[in-house]
Amino acid sequence: MIDSLFSWIDDRVALSRSGRHLLDKIFPDHWSFMIGEIALYSFIVLMLTGVFLTLYFVPSSTPVIYHGVYAPLRGQTVSAAFDSTVNLSFQVRGGLLMRQMHHWAANIFVGAIVVHMLRVFFTGAFRRPREANWMLGTTLLILAIFNGFLGYSLPDDLISGTGIRIAFSIMESVPFVGTYLAYFLFGGSFPGTAIIPRFFILHVLVLPLLIIGLLAGHLGMLVKHKHAQFPGKGARDDNVVGSPLWPTYAAKAGGFFFLTTGVTALLGAIVQINPIWQYGQYYAYKVSYAVQPDWYMGWLDGALRVMPSWELNLPGHMIPTVFFPAVLLPGLTFNLIYAWPFIEAKLTGDTAEHHLLERPRDKPLRTAIGAAVFAFYFVLFGASATDVLANYLSLSLNVVLWAFRVLCIVVPIVVFPVTYKICLELRATPGAGQRKRHNLVVRTADGGYTTIAAEEYPGYVKAELEPVALDEVDLVSAMAAEGDQGTEGVYQIPRDYR
Amino acid sequence: MPEAPGTDGAGTDGAGTEGAGTEGAGRSGHAGASVSTGAPQFQVAAKNPRRVEGAVAVAFLASLLAFAAFGAAFWVAASSWVLGVTLGVALSAFGFGLVAWGKYLMPQGPFEEPRPQMATTPAEKQEFVADFATRGKIAVERRGVLVKLMGAAGAVLGVVLAFPLIRSLGPRPNQEQSLYHTKWRKGAKLTSIEGRAVRVDDIEVGGIITVFPPDDLGGAFSQTVLIRVQQTGDIVTEPGRETWGPHGYLAYSKVCTHAGCPVGLYEELTQQLLCPCHQSLFDIGTGAMPVFGPAPRPLPQLPLYVDSKGYLRAQADYDEPIGPGFWYRGGSNGGPQ
Numbered sequence: 001m002i003d004s005l006f007s008w009i010d011d012r013v014a015l016s017r018s019g020r021h022l023l024d025k026i027f028p029d030h031w032s033f034m035i036g037e038i039a040l041y042s043f044i045v046l047m048l049t050g051v052f053l054t055l056y057f058v059p060s061s062t063p064v065i066y067h068g069v070y071a072p073l074r075g076q077t078v079s080a081a082f083d084s085t086v087n088l089s090f091q092v093r094g095g096l097l098m099r100q101m102h103h104w105a106a107n108i109f110v111g112a113i114v115v116h117m118l119r120v121f122f123t124g125a126f127r128r129p130r131e132a133n134w135m136l137g138t139t140l141l142i143l144a145i146f147n148g149f150l151g152y153s154l155p156d157d158l159i160s161g162t163g164i165r166i167a168f169s170i171m172e173s174v175p176f177v178g179t180y181l182a183y184f185l186f187g188g189s190f191p192g193t194a195i196i197p198r199f200f201i202l203h204v205l206v207l208p209l210l211i212i213g214l215l216a217g218h219l220g221m222l223v224k225h226k227h228a229q230f231p232g233k234g235a236r237d238d239n240v241v242g243s244p245l246w247p248t249y250a251a252k253a254g255g256f257f258f259l260t261t262g263v264t265a266l267l268g269a270i271v272q273i274n275p276i277w278q279y280g281q282y283y284a285y286k287v288s289y290a291v292q293p294d295w296y297m298g299w300l301d302g303a304l305r306v307m308p309s310w311e312l313n314l315p316g317h318m319i320p321t322v323f324f325p326a327v328l329l330p331g332l333t334f335n336l337i338y339a340w341p342f343i344e345a346k347l348t349g350d351t352a353e354h355h356l357l358e359r360p361r362d363k364p365l366r367t368a369i370g371a372a373v374f375a376f377y378f379v380l381f382g383a384s385a386t387d388v389l390a391n392y393l394s395l396s397l398n399v400v401l402w403a404f405r406v407l408c409i410v411v412p413i414v415v416f417p418v419t420y421k422i423c424l425e426l427r428a429t430p431g432a433g434q435r436k437r438h439n440l441v442v443r444t445a446d447g448g449y450t451t452i453a454a455e456e457y458p459g460y461v462k463a464e465l466e467p468v469a470l471d472e473v474d475l476v477s478a479m480a481a482e483g484d485q486g487t488e489g490v491y492q493i494p495r496d497y498r
Numbered sequence: 499m500p501e502a503p504g505t506d507g508a509g510t511d512g513a514g515t516e517g518a519g520t521e522g523a524g525r526s527g528h529a530g531a532s533v534s535t536g537a538p539q540f541q542v543a544a545k546n547p548r549r550v551e552g553a554v555a556v557a558f559l560a561s562l563l564a565f566a567a568f569g570a571a572f573w574v575a576a577s578s579w580v581l582g583v584t585l586g587v588a589l590s591a592f593g594f595g596l597v598a599w600g601k602y603l604m605p606q607g608p609f610e611e612p613r614p615q616m617a618t619t620p621a622e623k624q625e626f627v628a629d630f631a632t633r634g635k636i637a638v639e640r641r642g643v644l645v646k647l648m649g650a651a652g653a654v655l656g657v658v659l660a661f662p663l664i665r666s667l668g669p670r671p672n673q674e675q676s677l678y679h680t681k682w683r684k685g686a687k688l689t690s691i692e693g694r695a696v697r698v699d700d701i702e703v704g705g706i707i708t709v710f711p712p713d714d715l716g717g718a719f720s721q722t723v724l725i726r727v728q729q730t731g732d733i734v735t736e737p738g739r740e741t742w743g744p745h746g747y748l749a750y751s752k753v754c755t756h757a758g759c760p761v762g763l764y765e766e767l768t769q770q771l772l773c774p775c776h777q778s779l780f781d782i783g784t785g786a787m788p789v790f791g792p793a794p795r796p797l798p799q800l801p802l803y804v805d806s807k808g809y810l811r812a813q814a815d816y817d818e819p820i821g822p823g824f825w826y827r828g829g830s831n832g833g834p835q
């Protein structure tokens with residue numbers, strides 16, 4: 001049955017001819033390559049849980065009276081969007097779980113992209129021929145952040161509504177076109193009634209389609225280039241060393257998808273996220289305490305806080321203060337990220353094709369620059385909690401704010417030379433970062449003790465195996481022969497240290 | 499009884515033709531070319547495959563049970579955390595089993611495949627360019643006028659498409675007056691969100707309420723904080739505002755001049771208003787000057803008077819655009835250009 005179905009299809013698309021070599025596609029085994037996969041899998045989780053949510057969410061700001069099961073809200077006038085989100089949480093079977101999983105997956109998604117990006121940066125995976133894929137990835141990051149913000153805004157609760165208000169002000173602040181942008185997006189002045197349905201269609205259709213399209217391009221280019229790999233035994237610029245797609249990688253990656261999803265489900269089950277019924281409906285005049293956006297907006301929120309209150313008055317015009325932290329800073333940030341592969345090629349004069357990755361310590365300057373820049377954004381992220389910190393540490397807001405203003409300049413300046421120095425030190429220390437050999441304590445004949453270093457870490461063979469070209473042998477007969485080997489597979493490759 | 503590692507494989511399934519005790523011989527028997535199927539690269543990574551098989555089996559069994567539990571929990575509409583924990587455990591166990599299978603029970607490798615370089619040779623480039631560009635070039639050069647006309651038609655389409663699309667999105671901001679004016683008018687009664695007009699003796703000293711013009715209750719731009727600072731007497735926050743604060747009342751726009759959040763936290767002791775978003779502080783005694791945080795300008799003050807029946811009313815609209823700045827806000831006191 002399956003045979004004849006396959007045969008029917010194959011006779012029409014020649015799958016067995018064009019797809020055969022795909023089975024042999026080699027994926028390098030290195031833990032850091034799983035980070036991009038987490039991003040991919042959490043995007044799938046987002047789509048699955050998101051479709052569930054669209055079945056119940058009502059994207060409308062029409063006022064309705066809440067009649068649901070959550071007593072404290074009963075009788076209040078809320079928007080249809082808020083009403084349906086509360087009902088989704090309390091009255092739809094599995095609804096709260098889906099909502100929380102969706103929200104957690106969004107946070108994991110953006111987080112995985114950022115960490116993935118850091119690994120690409122610090123290992124030099126963005127160098128030729130992968131510059132375009134680096135830029136594509138950066139665009140994916142921007143889209144992911146935007147879509148996260150849009151989704152966060154949909155329930156129309158007090159905290160997200162405050163975020164939309166700030167977004168309106170930020171758009172207004174753009175020179176020349178700002179007020180037009182804001183009015184066209186909101187269908188008039190803030191808040192209006194258009195924003196929820198418009199955000200909805202952007203969030204569930206337009207941006208996901210863009211992300212899917214760019215992701216296909218991103219992964220397609222990855223297949224074309226084949227993975228970059230760390231140098232190691234037999235890994236060269238003109239080959240790829242690792243596990244074949246079928247069945248080894250398929251099992252590992254497939255399993256990893258379920259692990260990612262499982263962890264997201266556990267988070268969604270146990271760790272509450274965005275309990276909008278506690279915040280209540282958004283009203284423009286209502287104040288919410290401790291307004292905190294999702295983590296990936298934190299650096300912008302922090303930048304808004306530490307920016308001094310400068311405003312540029314021009315004849316008849318104004319550049320408002322929010323323009324600098326909320327428009328100029330992200331603009332510079334992402335353009336710098338886009339341009340980095342070219343900046344570095346210019347600085348080093350290295351425009352050759354590279355398929356071998358670099359260890360961060362071997363490129364001290366790049367590593368130091370990356371660490372310093374990242375530290376800057378990390379401090380901004382911390383600055384989004386000035387009020388919480390002031391409360392917690394019983395300090396005045398003033399002290400905390402000024403501390404962050406100073407820190408966001410000082411920390412990068414300190415991080416740069418320290419990182420640089422650490423790189424040099426690591427390079428000069430043979431075996432740094434490798435698992436230490438254990439010591440053997442030996443009792444000598446006359447009763448004394450001496451320690452000697454063990455030959456190797458138990459369970460690890462010292463020499464790595466040579467890679468084998470798959471087309472020279474028949475993997476099937478090799479796997480079939482596994483039984484013959486009895487329990488001989490005693491080799492454990494220290495893959496992580498390649 | 500735990501079986502001794504190294505013998506269980508052959509001992510339990512009986513399928514191994516060479517059986518226990520032939521481990522050394524087993525490999526040397528297959529030895530030959532470096533890529534024979536007996537090479538270590540083709541062996542599984544597990545030291546003890548039986549043990550891993552057992553672990554994978556337990557994982558799949560656990561996931562089977564947890565999936566069933568999830569189904570049951572859904573059936574009886576159990577609480578969210580029961581659903582999530584059963585589902586999460588089921589998926590994680592399933593994933594764990596698959597990963598362990600792939601990592602320990604499949605040929606451990608490493609394997610390799612060749613990688614083509616991306617850079618093409620000049621000859622390849624030339625051939626492509628010759629085929630693609632030259633063909634196109636000839637076709638185009640012959641019909642220059644057609645190309646220009648086609649381009650022009652396309653351009654007009656683009657422009658014409660953009661206009662209705664963009665213009666239908668919303669009103670032009672400089673026609674909408676809400677950027678420059680609020681709904682406060684001369685004589686508008688200060689009205690609470692419930693629609694009750696505020697009288698001069700409604701609020702105690704130190705009290706604060708949010709007020710709107712009667713025709714714009716809840717309005718995002720007209721929202722105003724009304725604070726009673728003292729029992730009697732006019733409060734003068736700045737020269738020129740001698741009559742704006744009758745009977746100890748002050749009214750300021752509630753929209754933060756930083757990024758537009760409602761400035762609603764009032765500290766009576768210091769007479770300061772705090773914006774919860776980025777902690778700007780406004781000193782209400784001195785015309786709501788920002789004394790801390792990122793807000794660049796004072797909150798605009800609404801001039802008040804008390805009518806003969808004791809109702810608080812606005813003398814006029816704010817004398818400047820309220821809220822955060824924008825490009826067309828001319829200078830510090832800008833109105834429409």
Ligand code: HEM
Pocket residue numbers: 032033034035036037039040041043113114116117120125126130133134135136137138139140141144215218222225226227228229
């Ligand atoms: C939607 C978000 C993204 C997803 C789902 C995603 C997924 C992946 C996956 C699964 C891989 C292969 C595994 C790996 O190398 O880690 C990959 C490779 C790559 N990604 Fe992404 N990625 C995303 C965003 C980004 C971003 C933000 C960047 C950097 C700006 C980026 C740059 C790259 C590059 C240069 C490669 C090739 C690296 C190599 O060949 O080793 N990606 N991506």
Ligand code: FES
Pocket residue numbers: 754755756757758759773774775776777778791792793
């Ligand atoms: S909006 Fe008030 S301080 Fe930023």
